[in-house]
Amino acid sequence: xxxxxxxxxxxxxxxxxxxxxxxxxxxxxxxxxxxxxxxxxxxxxxxxxxxxxxxxxxxxxxxxxxxxxxxxxxxxxxxxxxxxxxxxxxxxxxxxxxxxxxxxxxxxxxxxxxxxxxxxxxxxxxxxxxxxxxxxxxxxxxxxxxxxxxxxxxxxxxxxxxxxxxxxxxxxxxxxxxxxxxxxxxxxxxxxxxxxxxxxxxxxxxxxxxxxxxxxxxxxxxxxxxxxxxxxxxxxxxxxxxxxxxxxxxxxxxxxxxxxxxxxxxxxxxxxxxxxxxxxxxxxxxxxxxxxxxxxxxxxxxxxxxxxxxxxxxx
Amino acid sequence: xxxxxxxxxxxxxxxxxxxxxxxxxxxxxxxxxxxxxxxxxxxxxxxxxxxxxxxxxxxxxxxxxxxxxxxxxxxxxxxxxxxxxxxxxxxxxxxxxxxxxxxxxxxxxxxxxxxxxxxxxxxxxxxxxxxxxxxxxxxxxxxxxxxxxxxxxxxxxxxxxxxxxxxxxxxxxxxxxxxxxxxxxxxxxxxxxxxxxxxxxxxxxxxxxxxxxxxxxxxxxxxxxxxxxxxxxxxxxxxxxxxxxxxxxxxxxxxxxxxxxxxxxxxxxxxxxxxxxxxxxxxxxxxxxxxxxxxxxxxxxxxxxxxxxxx
Numbered sequence: 001x002x003x004x005x006x007x008x009x010x011x012x013x014x015x016x017x018x019x020x021x022x023x024x025x026x027x028x029x030x031x032x033x034x035x036x037x038x039x040x041x042x043x044x045x046x047x048x049x050x051x052x053x054x055x056x057x058x059x060x061x062x063x064x065x066x067x068x069x070x071x072x073x074x075x076x077x078x079x080x081x082x083x084x085x086x087x088x089x090x091x092x093x094x095x096x097x098x099x100x101x102x103x104x105x106x107x108x109x110x111x112x113x114x115x116x117x118x119x120x121x122x123x124x125x126x127x128x129x130x131x132x133x134x135x136x137x138x139x140x141x142x143x144x145x146x147x148x149x150x151x152x153x154x155x156x157x158x159x160x161x162x163x164x165x166x167x168x169x170x171x172x173x174x175x176x177x178x179x180x181x182x183x184x185x186x187x188x189x190x191x192x193x194x195x196x197x198x199x200x201x202x203x204x205x206x207x208x209x210x211x212x213x214x215x216x217x218x219x220x221x222x223x224x225x226x227x228x229x230x231x232x233x234x235x236x237x238x239x240x241x242x243x244x245x246x247x248x249x250x251x252x253x254x255x256x257x258x259x260x261x262x263x264x265x266x267x268x269x270x271x272x273x274x275x276x277x278x279x280x281x282x283x284x285x286x287x288x289x290x291x292x293x294x295x296x297x298x299x300x301x302x303x304x305x306x307x308x309x310x311x312x313x314x315x
Numbered sequence: 316x317x318x319x320x321x322x323x324x325x326x327x328x329x330x331x332x333x334x335x336x337x338x339x340x341x342x343x344x345x346x347x348x349x350x351x352x353x354x355x356x357x358x359x360x361x362x363x364x365x366x367x368x369x370x371x372x373x374x375x376x377x378x379x380x381x382x383x384x385x386x387x388x389x390x391x392x393x394x395x396x397x398x399x400x401x402x403x404x405x406x407x408x409x410x411x412x413x414x415x416x417x418x419x420x421x422x423x424x425x426x427x428x429x430x431x432x433x434x435x436x437x438x439x440x441x442x443x444x445x446x447x448x449x450x451x452x453x454x455x456x457x458x459x460x461x462x463x464x465x466x467x468x469x470x471x472x473x474x475x476x477x478x479x480x481x482x483x484x485x486x487x488x489x490x491x492x493x494x495x496x497x498x499x500x501x502x503x504x505x506x507x508x509x510x511x512x513x514x515x516x517x518x519x520x521x522x523x524x525x526x527x528x529x530x531x532x533x534x535x536x537x538x539x540x541x542x543x544x545x546x547x548x549x550x551x552x553x554x555x556x557x558x559x560x561x562x563x564x565x566x567x568x569x570x571x572x573x574x575x576x577x578x579x580x581x582x583x584x585x586x587x588x589x590x591x592x593x594x595x596x597x598x599x600x601x602x603x604x605x606x607x608x609x610x611x612x613x614x615x616x617x618x619x620x621x622x623x624x625x626x
Contacts, residue, residue: 033401033402033403036401038400038401039398039401039402041401042394042397042398042401045394045397046394046397049390142478142479142507143478143479144413144414144415144416144479146415146416146439153419157419229390232390232393232419233389233390233393233413233415233416233417233419234415234416234418234419235389235413235415235416237389237413237416237479239477240389240390281398284381284383284395284398285398285402287381287382287383289357289382289384290357290383290384290386291357
């Protein structure tokens, strides 16, 4: 990490934070309902799934990789959990563990193929994205898996002390992911691998191990997202999560994670996800048609990447 | 700083909208009635037609209508209904994405004591009212038309919508009912075309490869797929030997019926559905008497009567 890039990182972080604050103020002024507790709770809940996926893909992008199979992992984990979540069949722990296990296995498979085949992650995960979609359809026989127990549906729909459960999961995940990235050897190795893989290898870092970890973590976080989603819509849908990978990658990029690897923070990603959530929520409140919403979102993504490349010119 | 521009843009869009607000219409206390509507997909012509009519009716009655697009995602739909509840709208109109997965939205609205009206498609949870057509009937009309044209004998292919959606399940049930009643009609194959013209075209091309001259008729769950099937059959030079019927009566399909390429379509009245949905929502919000189930009948459109539907 040299001086100019860390200075740039600060600028980009600061920029995104400023933009987020400005947009929030603008929206609070133009829609009186924006800054109400129920609406903020809704934004938090709506952001939770995308943020979980975005945390996972932030790890991956920091190491210089990419994961396009997030949405399919959401579907596989969600359908798997739903299959074990019918009332009066298994205790709640069973659907949770099987769903998480499905995501971990899927993520580990991504990591394994990427390490062993030397094929670029973009291509590997493009393949596993399709495989995953097929698996979700096979598991569910193409039909939504419904009739889930009330305890399972609580995960996505319930409140604890007035705070929606998905927000609590989001906060826990954010803390855990931040600690992994900032306070552990593994986190430091992630930056090293993404910054310069050859140098990392030369300095004795087990690059394959680091990659295995990030793709597995990404699978685990996608599974958490998939279980939340399934619980929120009380159905395990084989076609759920389609396109989620793009929103998650967008959140990471808007939050200052560089697609060339080596830079990125969990705080930035969280703000990126919040920014996306706030904009779509408030444009809904303002009754702006979804057609315009998509244009706005695209402009924001490109704007963030323009900033990112301005930073690269310093090198 | 790019972000200033973005903020300006957001504000500009907000500004455009402030000026579009309509006037009038109240719930008796001098406050304007607000209805929130979440639609399955604003990239689907039929749904856009329903939505347009809802807007026209809302203007006519002088109420404020907020329309949002669920983009085919049940999760998004549930979240949008949560937003409407938080905003304190007077009534909600939902055009459900899925039977089961959109049900939590109905429950949320019911718990919040806000009337929720399902339009065009159903959920397993019972809403305040339903406005739409009985999809089973559309498939019955279509299959009966095929049975009549084939003299009760022949090989039929069925193209399904998205598996698990109410329209797909009901159209499947209706079609199978008529197939059962006509033992001479064989179901050759069935597969989803996901409501999509291009996907349906590929599917039809594959079927032509597999079954070729054995195919006598195709029933597609919607016009988009029906048109895809027609295209593939024309390209293979088989259209004259195969009868195709589909559901919705979108303008494209009506033109095709007029030309005689698509044999028949089933007219589902988008205008009537949109208008009645708004009327029912307003009545429910004002605590007036309303019908819990407004069923708008389907009509068979063939070359003989297509003129009545072409605007």
